[in-house]
Amino acid sequence: MSSASELTRFRSRVEDILDAITRIEEFIDHGGKADFLANGMLVSAVTYQLFIIGEASRHLAPGVEGRHPFIAWREMRGMRNVIAHEYGTVDPGVVWDVATTDLAPLRVALLAERDWLTSC
Template sequence: MNLDRRLEYLADMRRAAEASLSFVSGMQESEFLSDIKTQHAVGMSLIVIGESAVRLMETYPDFVEEHPDFPWHSIRGLRNRVAHGYFTLDLTIIWHTTQETIPELLQGLDRLGNWRAQGE
């Protein structure tokens, strides 16, 4: 049986994105840069977001093609950098990802989450 898991993958991405924001809530950049636990927690969240995006890209390529404005490839690239270059990451970029990119990602996920209502 081939179950459609698109909504599950999108929900996984949302949960991980929201978690990354909660990990840094109330922090200043300098606090993040000196807090290895939060760095690791955010890094793991970014990996989960990326893994879910990769699964969508591999399992539902038509869905991905129908949503070209969503940053699929950038998400996969960030996941790869975090997963394979963890000790050489620029933590300032990770911080700015949580402050700028993750909120935008959540807005994009809202749009993707409505794909059934849009006629798909």
């Protein structure tokens, strides 16, 4: 079992991801893919939130992948690496696709993870 300070840190990373998901949803709520792709500032804002998600996902409680195997954890962390190190190759269309298809299941998993951490 993890210490109280570790559990607090794990819960904080979960909240970071949930906050980033909420921000992304707010950012993309006002238009479709064409509007998104035409707005560089919006693409940058969503990309940065995906970076936060990828970074925070590296610091979740041990066993998170086993508790939520339907989440593409490796790909999420890989996207963070592309954003950080190969930023010139980030495809805004992929950013849109991730933002509109992958975040809802991630939110469900992280809400369950938060509940699990609270019960520890």
